[in-house]
Amino acid sequence: MNNEIVSLYESFNKDGLALFTNKLIWFINKHKQIFSKFVFEDTLNEIKKFDAADFYLGTSEDNLEEVISSYSKQMKNATEERICYNVIHLIWDITTFMTQEVCPSCQDENLKIASSVDKTKIYKVCDNCLFTLLDNIFIDRPQEMIPATKEQVNDTEIR
Ligand SMILES: [Zn+2]
Known part of the structure; x- marks a missing residue:
């Protein structure tokens, strides 16, 4: 698993x-048994069905090239648990749409748009301070969230 994820991360630049x-x-999907040990079942089931075409990719301010290159070094000797969390975290960072709205709580990062796992709720969330809004009301950050799709983001931005 380690070698596989390292070479996948190393392929980042040439693949797009x-x-x-x-x-x-x-x-x-290939390692779903291992992922199921560390990731909530409903979240994992949704992520397994993801297709990059359904999301706005790379809208966060992170320098992905730098981030992924440092992850790829960390993955050489990482445990299965670390690899699973890292991959899920990276998918979140790439596919979660970042708005132009600065977090009103920490004012240090822009809010992102996330969805409940059943896709009925749309949240605005800050990854920095965990501030979370549901229908413009402050709530505790839910345990499970998935990135909002293009369609969900478009709906939110129109409102
Ligand atoms: Zn914040």
Whole structure:
């Protein structure tokens, strides 16, 4: 598993973001037994069905090239648990849409748009301070969230 994820991460530059994201999703499907030990079942079931084309990719301010290159070094000797969390975290960072709205709580990062696992609720969330809004009301950050799709983001931005 280690060598596989390291070479996947190393392929980041030449593959482009959409193909890279789909490779991460294929990786999860291939190792779904291992991922199921560490990731909530409903969340995992949704992520397994993801297709890069359904998301706005790479909208966060992170320098993905730098981030992924440092992850790839960390993955050489990482445990299965670490690899699973890292891959899920990376998918979140690539596919979760970042708005132009600065977090009103920490004012240090822009809010992102996330969805409940059953896709009935849309949240605005801050990854920095965990501030979370549901229908403009402050709530505790839910345990399970998935990135909002393009369609969900478009609906939110129109409102
Ligand atoms: Zn914040």
